[in-house]
Amino acid sequence: MRELLLIAVGAALVNNVVLSQFLGLCPFLGVSKNTKTAAGMGAAVVFVITIASLITGVLYEFVLVPLQLTFLQTIVFILVIAALVQFVEMVLKKISPALYQALGVYLPLITTNCAVLGVALLNVQNEYSVVQGVVNGLGTALGFLIAIVIMAGIRERIEHNDIPTAFRGTPIVLITAGLMAIAFFGFSGML
């Protein structure tokens, strides 16, 4: 139990997926204009990454390893993730239209979010069991959620500030991200 908790905290705060591993930067920079959409995107990512790490973990351990096809992991994982996102979208539409309304727009965008594939591959690389992999996925995704919501909050606050012309738009967002990354360094002594 303690080990699982360590994995989750490590993935969420210490090795934050966006700020220290640079995965999922595009949605982080692109969909962080206001807190509401940022939270929606974050929730969708939590949902997809957790399910994706479960399915890729099971597939790897019970199909690829016994058949000695581990070299096919990249191809298998990306296809599974792409299919999974489509599937989740259809299921949500049918079962919970309210949740679909909230997350729907963001789901297709997640297919090529490198964080999803990144987590699946990291789980294999670190030789996590299925349960550890799911916990790692959940932690990573929560880290993404935390980072993108904080980022959106900051962007809302600095929107009307007097920023030098050259730094308006992307540059100031990148600087904000850099400062956040420094702040997240503070967690590195935790484990």
Add this chain to the structure above:
Amino acid sequence: MNRYVERIYNGIVKENPTFVLMLGMCPTLAVTTSAVNGVGMGLTTTAVLVCSNFVISLFRKVIPDRVRIPAYIVIVASLVTMVQLLLQGYLPDLYETLGLYIPLIVVNCIILGRAESYASKHGPILSALDGVGMGLGFTVGLTSIGIVRELLGSGKILGMTVLPDAVEPISIFVLAPGAFFVLAGLTALQNHFKAPSATNKAEGKKSGCSGQCISCQNALCREDKREGDK
């Protein structure tokens, strides 16, 4: 200018994926801790890009329109796996340093972006050259960011110490936050000099992804689309 040479010029200068299109930001920030890493990642991506453009262009009349994105992903993923195994076998050092970012070339938006906007519409030779140009442009981008970070962060260029001992290197630049700061400074300079870049709105529409925002993760392009939707 010969249209073959034009493709290469286009990739390196006119539509440089790092500086002008701002595609593939994840590897750009993650592996540029030194110039050598930048070159390695750039050339690895180039190899995949040239092959994927060539193969996709060969199959462009066979792949049905509705399943083209999954088909492209399968082709790219196979090529990436091959490159990964080759690197593991022949360049184990580079393989160790780049680590996770090699399989992640699959979801690099430059590759799917070029497949979608160029290779699916043009012949194999032109597409392969487009891949060479774009790949070299990406390499140039990564290498120059790598040089800046290596110089500021450890006082070295290509592993050779150039700054005198009296100058303390700013080690934050080789760590994660430094990547954001260097890129921020770069885009700010581009904005200041009004150089064509995806961050300058007027030129921003040319993001090379032809509105295929699902297959491409270019943040700016998606923002344009979202604003259009409202």
